[in-house]
Amino acid sequence: MNAQSAEFSSEDRIGAMLRTERMPHIWCPGCGIGSVVTCFVDAVLRSGIDQDKLVVVSGIGCSGRVAGYVNFDSIHATHGRAIPVATGLKLANPELTVVVISGDGDLMSIGGNHFVHAARRNMDLVVICINNFTYGMTGGQVTPTTPGSATASTTPYGNYEYPLTLPFLADACGASYIARWTSLHARNITQSVEEALTRRGFSFIEVITPCTTLYLRRNRLGDGVDALQYYQSNSEILHGIDTRETAIELQGKIAVGKFVDRPKPTYLDAVTRCNAKLIGDDYQLYGKTEPEKKAEEAKKAEHPVTSGHP
Amino acid sequence: MLKQCEGSHAVAATVALCRPEVICAYPISPQTHIVEGLSEMVRDGTLQHCEFINVESEFAAMSVAIGASAAGARSYTATASQGLLFMAEAVWNASGLGLPIVMTLANRSIGAPINIWNDHTDAMSMRDAGWLQLFAENNQEAADLHIQAFRLAEELSLPIMVCMDGFILTHAYEGVDIPTQEQVDAYLPPYEPRQVLDPREPVSIGAMVGPEAFTEVRYLAHAKQMQALDRIPQLAAEFRQQFGRDSGGLIRTYRLEDAQTVVVALGSVLGTIKDTIDDLREAGHKIGVLGITSFRPFPTAAIGDAVSHVERVVVVEKCFAVGVGGIVSRDVRTAMREHPHPIYAVVAGLGGRAITKASLRQLFLSAMADELEALTFLDLDHQAVNRELERERLTRRSGPIAENLLRDLGVVAARVG
Ligand SMILES: Cc1ncc(C[n+]2csc(CCOP(=O)(O)OP(=O)(O)O)c2C)c(N)n1
Ligand code: SF4
Ligand SMILES: [Mg+2]
Numbered sequence: 114m115n116a117q118s119a120e121f122s123s124e125d126r127i128g129a130m131l132r133t134e135r136m137p138h139i140w141c142p143g144c145g146i147g148s149v150v151t152c153f154v155d156a157v158l159r160s161g162i163d164q165d166k167l168v169v170v171s172g173i174g175c176s177g178r179v180a181g182y183v184n185f186d187s188i189h190a191t192h193g194r195a196i197p198v199a200t201g202l203k204l205a206n207p208e209l210t211v212v213v214i215s216g217d218g219d220l221m222s223i224g225g226n227h228f229v230h231a232a233r234r235n236m237d238l239v240v241i242c243i244n245n246f247t248y249g250m251t252g253g254q255v256t257p258t259t260p261g262s263a264t265a266s267t268t269p270y271g272n273y274e275y276p277l278t279l280p281f282l283a284d285a286c287g288a289s290y291i292a293r294w295t296s297l298h299a300r301n302i303t304q305s306v307e308e309a310l311t312r313r314g315f316s317f318i319e320v321i322t323p324c325t326t327l328y329l330r331r332n333r334l335g336d337g338v339d340a341l342q343y344y345q346s347n348s349e350i351l352h353g354i355d356t357r358e359t360a361i362e363l364q365g366k367i368a369v370g371k372f373v374d375r376p377k378p379t380y381l382d383a384v385t386r387c388n389a390k391l392i393g394d395d396y397q398l399y400g401k402t403e404p405e406k407k408a409e410e411a412k413k414a415e416h417p418v419t420s421g422h423p
Numbered sequence: 424m425l426k427q428c429e430g431s432h433a434v435a436a437t438v439a440l441c442r443p444e445v446i447c448a449y450p451i452s453p454q455t456h457i458v459e460g461l462s463e464m465v466r467d468g469t470l471q472h473c474e475f476i477n478v479e480s481e482f483a484a485m486s487v488a489i490g491a492s493a494a495g496a497r498s499y500t501a502t503a504s505q506g507l508l509f510m511a512e513a514v515w516n517a518s519g520l521g522l523p524i525v526m527t528l529a530n531r532s533i534g535a536p537i538n539i540w541n542d543h544t545d546a547m548s549m550r551d552a553g554w555l556q557l558f559a560e561n562n563q564e565a566a567d568l569h570i571q572a573f574r575l576a577e578e579l580s581l582p583i584m585v586c587m588d589g590f591i592l593t594h595a596y597e598g599v600d601i602p603t604q605e606q607v608d609a610y611l612p613p614y615e616p617r618q619v620l621d622p623r624e625p626v627s628i629g630a631m632v633g634p635e636a637f638t639e640v641r642y643l644a645h646a647k648q649m650q651a652l653d654r655i656p657q658l659a660a661e662f663r664q665q666f667g668r669d670s671g672g673l674i675r676t677y678r679l680e681d682a683q684t685v686v687v688a689l690g691s692v693l694g695t696i697k698d699t700i701d702d703l704r705e706a707g708h709k710i711g712v713l714g715i716t717s718f719r720p721f722p723t724a725a726i727g728d729a730v731s732h733v734e735r736v737v738v739v740e741k742c743f744a745v746g747v748g749g750i751v752s753r754d755v756r757t758a759m760r761e762h763p764h765p766i767y768a769v770v771a772g773l774g775g776r777a778i779t780k781a782s783l784r785q786l787f788l789s790a791m792a793d794e795l796e797a798l799t800f801l802d803l804d805h806q807a808v809n810r811e812l813e814r815e816r817l818t819r820r821s822g823p824i825a826e827n828l829l830r831d832l833g834v835v836a837a838r839v840g
Pocket of ligand 1: 249
């Protein structure tokens with residue numbers, strides 16, 4: 114952070130990271146997506162990561178519009194394809210911090226396959242899923258996270274399918290960091306995102322948010338404030354809880370907190386380790402600059418085999 | 424019964440009368456209201472003996488339809504744009520297997536740049552996929568074509584896409600005559616599959632075929648589409664007899680008898696074209712219209728006959744093949760081999776750009792004076808294009824074209840999406 118921007122108030126610093134020329138944004142009054150954006154941007158500031166090396170990738174949906182409003186390099190991928198696009202970015206330039214911000218439909222329905230495999234590989238990505246239990250952009254249809262018995266435009270008399278429990282899914286697939294908050298938990302979201310930005314490997318943060326216009330209205334759950342009140346009285350901070358215990362029922366309890374934080378070698382570590390074994394110590398992932406090489410050598414002295422790209 | 428309703432709801436109500444047994448869909452604008460309407464009817468019992476499943480993607484939608492159809496169920500889905508592309512592998516699979524699935528395509532453009540508005544790029548991307556493709560001019564026809572489509576698809580054992588313009592038709596309210604269940608039952612017999620998974624008589628659907636028979640299997644698909652060239656007009660005639668109105672058929676002509684110039688188009692833009700032609704006729708111009716209802720199979724002979732007397736053809740198409748030009752116009756040219764008149768390809772209405780009477784009038788006047796280029800882009804902003812080319816000439820890292828153009832035009836972000 115340079116001296117000049119340090120003089121700005123926190124709001125101004127956040128404002129500087131948004132593409133204000135694109136405002137007003139498309140989100141409805143009371144929608145929770147905006148809160149996630151604010152927390153994310155705040156976390157970027159606090160983490161001190163190099164913003165010039167940050168890329169935000171979104172898919173399609175109301176949540177998918179985040180990529181267009183943040184003032185970082187960003188890609189608005191096709192529906193469901195945010196994670197593979199992010200994977201490509203990370204592999205082509207491992208120095209980038211790659212963050213995926215997208216919706217429950219985008220990441221878990223049409224793109225669910227990619228989520229499973231990126232987590233399995235422990236790919237170095239931060240994935241933030243804005244879970245509003247519906248396809249907001251297309252008019253409020255049922256998604257794989259819609260709680261049982263909730264109504265949606267395609268389940269007019271209630272959903273009868275089993276929903277996915279996202280932290281459990283991420284856990285089963287091998288994600289190394291998993292947290293869940295609601296859009297009420299602004300400080301916690303910021304803290305988790307900040308942590309995730311500085312972690313390596315696949316970090317997953319689910320944020321439960323209100324879709325006021327469709328999900329809340331159709332289920333007669335009131336407005337945005339009612340949603341926040343529901344979050345307040347029904348969420349329970351349960352750090353480290355078994356992710357099998359994190360299922361959400363319609364207007365039921367919401368387990369929030371940091372559920373998993375288990376550093377383990379990432380995909381790039383694995384590539385490096387495998388190739389170093391084959392090629393020897395000369396192997397360098399994508400080639401390195403001098404300072405990077407030196408830093409790596411220092412590290413290598415400590416851990417001869419697992420050394421890899423930071 | 425005449426009902427004032429949204430195009431999507433007219434289609435949903437009519438599809439329900441066709442007694443589909445499995446409906447599978449993933450939402451995408453502007454298709455959503457059709458499947459929401461159907462899900463409502465399944466849930467409230469209006470549509471019985473039907474399973475409605477909310478699948479996780481279009482790829483799943485078409486794959487579920489394939490499975491359901493192979494098990495002998497009348498299967499229906501609907502999609503648009505990106506959704507059609509995402510299901511592409513299964514789209515080819517359905518036709519290759521010869522499964523009579525009916526799908527509504529609420530025509531929408533294809534990204535990037537992402538755009539939710541109407542044109543025919545989606546349908547054209549699958550024009551060679553082995554499906555029959557019927558284009559509706561208005562909501563009545565959109566509804567009626569579905570009844571004919573189920574009948575024809577099942578007769579031929581081939582899948583059919585009913586194309587209706589996204590928003591322009593799907594979201595427009597007009598009076599639509601929704602037939603009775605008895606009328607539809609009288610026209611559309613129960614589905615008698617040509618191939619079905621039945622444990623009493625096991626078959627294998629989807630056998631691998633090598634060079635020894637691949638050409639023949641593909642040829643048979645073509646031969647069936649050629650049969651459809653005879654069946655489509657017959658089914659339309661039968662439809663007229665039973666329902667009392669004209670819908671479907673291969674082509675539709677308007678004021679073509681003594682025309683020297685003919686305008687060819689597909690879908691709802693035919694309405695605006697006819698209005699423009701009425702004005703030009705009043706001013707003494709000999710100009711007429713030919714609408715293509717069946718784009719696949721392509722009615723080569725019918726078009727050739729209908730335009731044999733004209734002097735020039737103007738094809739107004741809401742799509743184009745980058746690197747070549749028109750798509751519809753190339754097919755029309757094959758129909759004109761015996762009458763080598765000038766054919767003008769006009770690309771119009773891409774990504775929802777309005778096709779106005781004023782622009783069409785100007786266009787047709789230039790065509791009649793033979794002043795048109797072989798390929799024209801209606802209302803193209805040449806200056807904006809040139810400014811972008813200039814930016815690209817000046818700097819290597821000129822950036823994303825879509826964003827540049829929006830900035831250039833002062834619309835930083837697209838307003839709706
Ligand atoms: C292949 C494809 N299918 C369907 C769509 C239509 N579509 C756009 S956004 C969306 C759902 C978005 O839901 P979600 O990711 O939960 O985001 P939200 O709008 O709820 O924030 C769908 C189905 C599309 N763009 N592409
Ligand atoms: S439709 Fe729902 S998710 Fe989309 S902006 Fe509105 S409130 Fe938010
Ligand atoms: Mg959602």
